[in-house]
Amino acid sequence: xxxxxxIELRKIATYRAFWLITGLYAFLLAFLIxxxxxxxxxxxxxxxxxxxxxxxxxxxFNFPDIWQNITFVASLRYFIKIxxxxxxxxxxxxxxxxQTIRLNIVNGMSRSDFILSKLQFIILLSLASTLIIFxxxxxxxxxxxxxxEFSLIFSKSIFLLAYxxxxxxxxxxxxxxxxxxxxxxxxxxxxxxxxxxxxxxxYKIPDKYCPYLPLNAMNSLIRTPNTSLIKIKSPGFxxxxxxxLAISDVAICLGYAALFIGLIYLILKKRNL
Amino acid sequence: xxxxLSIKKLSKRYGRIHAVSNLSLNIEKGNIxxxxxPNGSGKTTTLGIILDVVNANNGSYHxxxxxxxxxxxxxxxxxxxxxxxxxxxxALKNLMIVADIKKVSYSEIKKVLNTVRxxxxxxxxxxxxxxxMKQRLAIASALLxxxxxxxxxxPTNGLDPQGIAEIRDLILNIASQGMTIxxxxxxxxxxxxxxxxxxxxxxGKKLFSGNVNDVLNISDTIEIAxxxxxxxxxxxxxxxxxxxxxxxxNLLIVKLSEGTSTSDLNNYLISKGIVLSHxxxxxxxxxxxxxxxxxESK
Numbered sequence: 001x002x003x004x005x006x007i008e009l010r011k012i013a014t015y016r017a018f019w020l021i022t023g024l025y026a027f028l029l030a031f032l033i034x035x036x037x038x039x040x041x042x043x044x045x046x047x048x049x050x051x052x053x054x055x056x057x058x059x060x061f062n063f064p065d066i067w068q069n070i071t072f073v074a075s076l077r078y079f080i081k082i083x084x085x086x087x088x089x090x091x092x093x094x095x096x097x098x099q100t101i102r103l104n105i106v107n108g109m110s111r112s113d114f115i116l117s118k119l120q121f122i123i124l125l126s127l128a129s130t131l132i133i134f135x136x137x138x139x140x141x142x143x144x145x146x147x148x149e150f151s152l153i154f155s156k157s158i159f160l161l162a163y164x165x166x167x168x169x170x171x172x173x174x175x176x177x178x179x180x181x182x183x184x185x186x187x188x189x190x191x192x193x194x195x196x197x198x199x200x201x202x203y204k205i206p207d208k209y210c211p212y213l214p215l216n217a218m219n220s221l222i223r224t225p226n227t228s229l230i231k232i233k234s235p236g237f238x239x240x241x242x243x244x245l246a247i248s249d250v251a252i253c254l255g256y257a258a259l260f261i262g263l264i265y266l267i268l269k270k271r272n273l
Numbered sequence: 274x275x276x277x278l279s280i281k282k283l284s285k286r287y288g289r290i291h292a293v294s295n296l297s298l299n300i301e302k303g304n305i306x307x308x309x310x311p312n313g314s315g316k317t318t319t320l321g322i323i324l325d326v327v328n329a330n331n332g333s334y335h336x337x338x339x340x341x342x343x344x345x346x347x348x349x350x351x352x353x354x355x356x357x358x359x360x361x362x363x364a365l366k367n368l369m370i371v372a373d374i375k376k377v378s379y380s381e382i383k384k385v386l387n388t389v390r391x392x393x394x395x396x397x398x399x400x401x402x403x404x405x406m407k408q409r410l411a412i413a414s415a416l417l418x419x420x421x422x423x424x425x426x427x428p429t430n431g432l433d434p435q436g437i438a439e440i441r442d443l444i445l446n447i448a449s450q451g452m453t454i455x456x457x458x459x460x461x462x463x464x465x466x467x468x469x470x471x472x473x474x475x476x477g478k479k480l481f482s483g484n485v486n487d488v489l490n491i492s493d494t495i496e497i498a499x500x501x502x503x504x505x506x507x508x509x510x511x512x513x514x515x516x517x518x519x520x521x522x523n524l525l526i527v528k529l530s531e532g533t534s535t536s537d538l539n540n541y542l543i544s545k546g547i548v549l550s551h552x553x554x555x556x557x558x559x560x561x562x563x564x565x566x567x568x569e570s571k
Contacts, residue, residue, distance in 0.1 A: 007370055010373065011359060015361050015362070016361065094359075098357065099357045100359055103358065106351050107326055107375055108374050155473070220384060270328070272327045
């Protein structure tokens with residue numbers, strides 16, 4: 001098992017493009033983590049009546065709700081997770097551009113091995129991404145949370161698991177697009193375009209089907225946090241708090257992951273490499 | 274004889290084009306087997322199928338008497354049409370990936386890099402290599418793990434004369450160690466110089482296959498002429514060691530049965546009172562035979 005991951009890591013170990021994009025991701029993330037508290041302060045300073053913003057800052061980083069807040073922001077579909085999606089697309093489409101998928105198969109990988117090696121790589125990327133979110137949350141919480149009891153800190157960390165499931169499914173979706181299209185540039189365009197297309201589909205079809213669209217399904221794992229501005233701005237508004245993950249949401253999301261993996265397998269089995 | 278590869282009634286269509294049709298072959302251990310045919314005759318497709326990168330429409334193949342699987346591919350060293358590696362990785366890193374896939378120890382990498390004289394350049398990125406070096410790295414990669422079979426697809430394509438000579442020497446050197454080799458080529462000269470067995474392909478069909486030496490022996494022809502071609506023709510046709518006689522201009526093209534020499538023929542004609550005005554032996558090479566086979570098949 002580890003052998004396949006080792007092969008996959010060797011492919012990118014000295015690949016400059018991979019490290020550049022990963023560096024960009026890390027830079028943006030660090031910028032956000034260290035910048036957001038300051039940004040909130042800055043906005044508060046510029047706003048004459050800033051009580052709501054001050055309250056917002058006081059509760060948004062609170063344990064344990066910070067886990068929902070931070071994973072919600074990290075999994076926003078138009079946000080930095082696109083960068084990891086692009087990393088996956090580049091690594092898979094490279095195998096077709098350089099025909100190195102043939103190198104792998106001819107030398108003794110089965111097609112399932114090849115898919116498995118990519119999936120392991122995705123799991124590793126997702127774990128790394130989740131770890132970064134965890135560390136960021138821990139840092140922000142310890143800096144700004146009013147409550148710092150150990151039991152509180154980890155009580156809602158189930159949202160980290162939700163983030164892991166979501167980002168894994170999202171990256172498997174990226175892998176699927178890369179394998180389907182093969183060309184790097186075109187795959188990235190289709191991947192980004194789908195972000196715009198799904199809301200249109202969402203608008204056109206009856207509401208009851210909307211949660212079943214792939215990106216909606218992924219995003220609905222972590223709902224809009226109860227500590228959002230909505231609650232603060234309208235204290236009387238009875239917002240539906242999300243305390244636990246809904247099993248049905250997880251099932252739909254994992255169902256999509258399984259569907260994409262199945263399609264990837266079928267495509268590679270049928271295709272002449 | 275131990276059969277390394279047996280192909281049964283293999284067919285592959287790309288749309289309406291039959292890239293390979295109903296191809297059957299057996300390759301025995303120790304053979305240097307040439308797959309000979311013009312461009313587009315189905316050589317690369319055939320190799321693609323037996324290496325599991327192309328799906329056949331019909332037929333089957335067996336490696337080492339077993340159904341094809343990834344384990345059998347690890348006992349095969351293959352060089353595809355073009356040297357394929359990760360361009361941004363060094364030669365060494367690329368070979369480490371191949372070694373990982375083949376489950377071969379890294380300690381073998383130094384040996385194969387030395388064989389192809391690339392050890393000094395092991396830390397250079399693949400994309401900085403010249404075409405000849407890329408091809409040599411491909412050979413090094415194929416040699417990793419002491420494979421039982423080596424497959425070369427047009428190994429000298431795109432190389433300069435010096436590169437061609439180098440690669441051929443390498444192949445002959447490897448062949449002398451008793452490995453089974455499958456060599457696809459459109460160059461008859463190459464097949465003739467290196468192979469023990471040959472299959473001639475055209476438009477995906479096998480036209481001919483057999484021992485290269487058999488092909489060469491059968492195809493020796495003799496040109497003869499005398500003042501009276503008709504008398505000569507009658508006399509030659511009566512000779513019992515003749516396979517075929519053909520008239521071409523004012524020459525007779527004669528094929529003799531195996532073990533019969535030109536002097537045997539000349540002695541016979543002298544005994545019949547015929548003096549030849551022209552006698553020349555054409556040691557026909559595979560090339561002519563190849564073109565003949567291609568022509569006959571039309």
